[in-house]
Amino acid sequence: MTDLVPSQSEQDYLKAIYHLTYGEAKERTGPAALAEWLGFSCASATNMVKKLTERGLATHSPYQGVALTETGEKVALEVLRHHRLLETYLSERLGVPWEKVHAEADRLEHALSEDLEDRIDAALGHPTTDPHGAPIPTKEGIIVAPATQPLATTLPGTTVTVTAVADENPALLTYVADLGLVPGATVEVLRKGPFDGPLHIRIATTEYALGEKVAWAISVMVGSSDASTGVEHESRGTHGKVKRMKAES
């Protein structure tokens, strides 16, 4: 019998595959995207993909891309739960600033026991989203993804509510936080510059021009009234594809 529990590296790859498929509305990814995401070489990614497939955590045939199996996705969601619970705890209880919690959680997530996970969850009152607005998977591996879209694709003239901000980039986080572009904020989309031009928005009474990268990192919910239609359930085994979040963490 091979090791029952995936190694830290394996967990990192599973998390990455999850991000690159479920996070971007794609079915499968390739080693190149994985390698870039993790900062490794393509060859390393291919090797690990082969190993994960042998272990039954991913499906992969040569040149056909990778996807997670049910058990692989389950592992990824467990790691993601650890990550987002830690982010929330560090932010709420220890005052770690917004833009730093991701890096801290990345190092701590693999050392978190089930028992501690439960204690943190309880201490926080069973939170459903992390400080960046990303949903926290349940212990059973169910993740509730709000029906959102990137701010970048929002039609000018619309007023929207920010639900989440991708948390990978500290500098970007600091920048958008300064603007008040945090989950819950209301934004009026004014107009879009030509081609890759800036997106003009208004927050409260101030206008800003956002670059492409920033506009894509922000998830928004259209309208602001009806809460019940704002979420859908997404779980392992779901057949009908639902709109998934762009925001990572």
Place this chain on the structure above:
Amino acid sequence: MTDLVPSQSEQDYLKAIYHLTYGEAKERTGPAALAEWLGFSCASATNMVKKLTERGLATHSPYQGVALTETGEKVALEVLRHHRLLETYLSERLGVPWEKVHAEADRLEHALSEDLEDRIDAALGHPTTDPHGAPIPTKEGIIVAPATQPLATTLPGTTVTVTAVADENPALLTYVADLGLVPGATVEVLRKGPFDGPLHIRIATTEYALGEKVAWAISVMVGSSDASTGVEHESRGTHGKVKRMKAES
């Protein structure tokens, strides 16, 4: 230039060397003791000792035993600080039971950033001892060791105060906690059985007979009145040897 920061394995070995020398009033240890402490083979211990010596973290000549250099001890004390701060935090803020905090902290200590260390330290109000009574080194690598002795060597007829309990063994911790033998408790030593016989003690109004192992795991402070003579300063570079704690964590 070699890696600036010791690997997790190296840190574990440094911590072990610290325990086996400073923890037991010995000057040096051998690979055998190290190997047993960590659960590795003697050969592995010898290898690592050689590497630590090359890195300037330990001193070692063949067949002469190992000791930490100043910088090695500094690293060990940093890890120990992480460990004991985490123990305290987990116990105080997340309700992790006494006998489990050691194992949790062992996994988390290597993933703790300096920033988080400071935040935890501040959140706890800069504690000086962990839940088992062991002193927490300062950020500067100074550890204040109370002048204590094992309960096992305490003369019958004496009344002493428990200062610390070795935290490695969960079963033992549960046992002594049940008896009320926690830091701060007052114990009257009644008599010692012959040879390896039990140590009879009284806590409050109840009498107990303790085995050798338990009696050695408990550190006590003789008398209970004068606090100023109860501690001494021990720091890197101290020449005069001071009585050091038996309790580990």
Place this chain on the structure above:
DNA sequence: AAGGAGATTTAGCCGCGGCTAAATCGTAAA
């Protein structure tokens, strides 16, 4: 249909940090 660029895979290397087996040392007992 042919060519070529980029993605993917394979082959083979490396350091880390475990391991066992075998050689060597040092000491305490005969």
Place this chain on the structure above:
DNA sequence: TTTACGATTTAGCCGCGGCTAAATCTCCTT
């Protein structure tokens, strides 16, 4: 003094998870 045993060291192996270089495949363009 010799011997034997335990502690230490050396030699050499392994899996993990990175890497580079080279081979191969896919697909898009010409």
